[in-house]
Amino acid sequence: MSKKIGDVILDLQNISLRFGGVKALTDISFNVRQHEIRAIIGPNGAGKSSMLNVINGVYHPQEGQIFWHGQERKRMEPHMAAQQNIARTFQNIALFKGMTVLDNIMTGRITKMKANFIEHALWFGRAKNEELEHRKKVEEVIDFLEIQHIRKTPVGRLPYGLQKRVELGRALAAEPSMLLLDEPMAGMNVEEKQDMCRFILDVNDQFGTTIVLIEHDMGVVMDISDRVVVLDYGKKIGDGVPDEVKNNEDVIRAYLGAGH
């Protein structure tokens, strides 16, 4: 397992994030290595989603530094994360409801499409070829996720589990080097969870994508992740390989205390 894992590509140092009086994150440091599956766990409200939002520039921490491939990152806007090949899914599904599955996933490739609106309007130049070329890539994603049958369905009409899968597809279409997944298995039944696990492992394995994963199902987390960081009330209380974390007393206390 460990031999595939490379250098640290994302390093967060002493991150603090506040919303008015609420301390969402307090002095958190941790890193992510290339090709690993890095889990973030913790009770509700611990600051896990906020952490992902810091990583891809939706939230801006008041304190701390972020290094991406060794370079300190300046204040970043969300669309810059896409340019740096970071893709994500959301805790509450954030698909484009009025569009079909195909169009949602095509949208994932938007930063790679270069034709401008005049070429689009007149359907000349790069417009047509790009559409075909990227459609091919998108079809690969659709095949990979086994959702061929719902290609043309508006996403709003799909059941929850499939919507989560389409959202993963939209993120994968960008061919990200790092993928942030916010509770990708929440609300799924056992079978759907197994499928999702398989997809995550395959993505990691076949494309070498680094994955940062928030998940509540401890079985899954301990099974598939290489390292785990544990948050509680915005503080880091544990960090290490699954076995270490499992036996960490603070972690056990936090989970028992929170009624898990």
Next chain:
Amino acid sequence: MLYREAGQFKTTYAADQQLFPIRQDRIGVLVLLAVAFFGVPLLASEYWFSAILIPFLIFALAALGLNILTGYAGQLSLGSAAFMAVGAYAAYNFQLRIEGMPILLSFICGGLTAAGVGILFGLPSLRIKGFYLAVATLAAQFFIVWCLTKFPWLSNNSSSGVISTQQLIILGYELKTPVEKYLLVLSIVVVLALAAKNLVRSSTGRAWMAVRDMDVAASVIGIKLMPTKLLAFAISSFYCGVAGALYAFCYLGSVEPDGFSLEMSFKILFMIIIGGVGSIMGSFMGAAFILLLPIFLDVALPFLAGIFGLPFSSATVSHIQILVFGALIMFFLIVEPHGLARLWQIAKEKLRLWPFPH
């Protein structure tokens, strides 16, 4: 069984990504175009051209413009008529002030001027949404009409801003008859409608819809919100601007700023609500519906009143018109937000299975 896509398997992505992927739709559109270009000029009367068909096409174009902004990009606007006014007055001034300016180029420049003004009034959309944005576009509506009345230069010093448009000369040939004007308007509208269809099926359109449906997710994917929204304002206003120029040059021949009223903006908004928000075809259906309904009621109501022996006045007609409009708009807003275009789609889906219900 008349309308079926079964058996039409797409073997290439190119085939699947055509403008109209289903064969019946392709044929339908071609037939419609043939009728519009060749059939209608033979059949329709002068009254039909100048009172119904030309305004229908022009309003459909304006509705299409608003639909790009509101239906596809999700930005509500109450300033469509004002952007039409910009197009009309700009085209007039380009004709007036530039020697030998081709009329079509004036229309395009009118559209581009409207696009520029549209971008300006689109700037608030970067900060505000929905209701508040609608109020900001309302400001555009009043401000633009006020400017056109206030600055005489814009109307070549005519009293109260009335302008009489120049002749329509294309390649040395003057278009005078209603049918010639109709064909000119039709050609422009067809070209712009196809361009709109291309836009919304490309990544430009996907970016708009992404911003409309979920802006945080859109920006995380790499869509820059500001250029995306402003492009929607620009293109939408371009369409409205060209529609305004056609309204002045090909329909009325003489317009005043107050003609481009808030009421007209609302009329265009109702067209897309009834026709279908986020549908190119819906823009045409909505325009036809809103323009034809009053004509229909004008004929039908006195007739009905006669049958039932009720007292009747023209004031009653206009009251009933307002009632019917209100009821329809509430119906579409509540029951079928995707409008006539969606109802048409459902009808097609039924036809696809007909005569077997399952």
